[in-house]
Amino acid sequence: MTPSNTPTLEQIAKAAGVSRSTVSRVINDEPNVSDAVRERVWRVVKEMGYHPHAAARSLAGRRTKTLGIVIPQAVNTVFSDPYFSRVLHGIADAANEQQYHMFLAMVPPHQEDDFYRRSLRSQMLEGVVIISAFLDDALIPRLHRDDIPFVVIGRHPTIPEVNYVDVDNLHGALMAVEHLMRLGRRRIATITGPMNMVAGVDRLEGWKAALRRNGHVVDETLIAEGDFTEAGGYLAMQQLLQQKPDAVFAANDLMAIGALRAIYEAELRVPADIAVVGFDDAQVAAYSTPPLTTVRQPIYKLGRTAAELLFRILEGRTQAPLRAILPTELVIRASCGSVM
Amino acid sequence: MTPSNTPTLEQIAKAAGVSRSTVSRVINDEPNVSDAVRERVWRVVKEMGYHPHAAARSLAGRRTKTLGIVIPQAVNTVFSDPYFSRVLHGIADAANEQQYHMFLAMVPPHQEDDFYRRSLRSQMLEGVVIISAFLDDALIPRLHRDDIPFVVIGRHPTIPEVNYVDVDNLHGALMAVEHLMRLGRRRIATITGPMNMVAGVDRLEGWKAALRRNGHVVDETLIAEGDFTEAGGYLAMQQLLQQKPDAVFAANDLMAIGALRAIYEAELRVPADIAVVGFDDAQVAAYSTPPLTTVRQPIYKLGRTAAELLFRILEGRTQAPLRAILPTELVIRASCGSVM
């Protein structure tokens, strides 16, 4: 399939009048080759269009210079933002800097097992970045058991040795809710994410923490579970409207936009009657009516940092579980009522 | 790094009391192995936790069972929709069905060359899917020259032998514009995409075709070039407002949303004063105010079809340039004025 006229090391060696070993040294930039030889070899390499054969390399040496990226496909449908592109972008930039290749696995539900054997155990990957916020992901305990180096994007609450990168969901949510309090809101409801995702759980915790810290009681009737989709936010808001809240914190922007829709249909105004705050600072947030106050998370950085941690693990420069928590930032627009 | 206690074929063979060849036959589901032996080997394979070594396999055989996905990073920033996730999703599903692995390359601008050598020529990839709508992509002529099988997502106008998948941009745009005409609009402007992307060019052609087919003259002052971003759409619309159009066709939804913003700032109403139609049916389209009439394109299918074409090429079942044009569909919402 691929051009079979690709020359091998041996052929280059012959053409340059040196040995296989010397050519290998040259193309790998190793020392102990005279300048004259080095130059001659490079010339022949260019002329003959030599490209090292990846499989041969990783069979002989042990390095594949490849990292895996695992995305459970179910997650994909939940984050229907440019979330993935941006995370991948971050990983890609880090990988490129280290001359690493990226192997992408979008794992269909209930096929983790098959996939695991085919891809992860084939020694094709030096390490893995998992984009997953599912709490019950089966892959994580497995990778951990099999000693395959990996970093998860999204905190892992149950296995303490897991290396992960996450944003400070709790603090971000807390900031958002306290902002609403400062603006005089009293009955602050929340639309949560799915409870099998850390992001969902942690943002709810942030909402609760804000209430407690400010002497409010946590009123369970002001909590409605959503699923990170617009439709879910809409339904959750309809339910919450019966509790007559004067503000709502949605665990992501898409649900906040669904909430806006429900509020308008009930003929209430935002922010006059109900203030709305989202999470993510997705593109839509800036263009909704009114523009959404939201908690921005550094998605690109999340990907980049995950890859960087993985490289540190691969270089063996560290033993301890590695983790990074990136900061979030409150972006104030019109929907919370502080800008009219 | 990866568990080095992974057994090899030879070790399995010894443990099962058979030869290397027999084990190879068993794990590859080849015929000519007695049921008793087959079963015994499988048992030992499971017990010892054998997993074939990918690099060894592809060095010995010639198949890597891996396809590459190339995304010029610049494109990524232009399509800031879930576009990529969905395309990847489509490719992933097709790849999974064929037990193929996916190799992801997000190529930074001006690094095509380096990347090309490292990844594409290393015989790691059996074929490549290119997600690229840039007309001047340097990779395409190169792959073509080097005889590496590939399929491009997005029509390629200059090299006739290129295999590609695209949506019917021209017809989609034409439908949208004719829809506006049927609603009585007379001065229909357009905000184009970048002119170095086929999607941009073809959608503009569709707008022109609709005008011509219906006896209008093509008024160049009703054309403003955008860049597929919200901000670009906003600026283009501001410019177009001076021509007093009664409708505008934007080459994607994000620009349409930017146009809405410009129109509101000029204190005009949509659709009463100006009707707006977008392209893509991105998620935002349904939630803008008013909801956007738009041309839906089957993004998931685009990815899936590209992979399927590639597999057909790899199987050698075809010689001729392979291409597929997928249909678009007009989604009517409020912004065009036919639903009030």
Next chain:
DNA sequence: AAAATGTCTGGGAGCGCTCCCAGTATAGCA
């Protein structure tokens, strides 16, 4: 002066598989 160090080069061994060919046993047919 000989010995010790350092620089450069070549070739053997082997990574873990697949492919091919040569066997051996069993069945099928004259």
Next chain:
DNA sequence: TGCTATACTGGGAGCGCTCCCAGACATTTT
């Protein structure tokens, strides 16, 4: 009964590299 077709099984060769060790030579040290 022989002889050929057929089902299995084993082992050599080799994919294109990297790693390691040994040798040739130049340079420094005692």
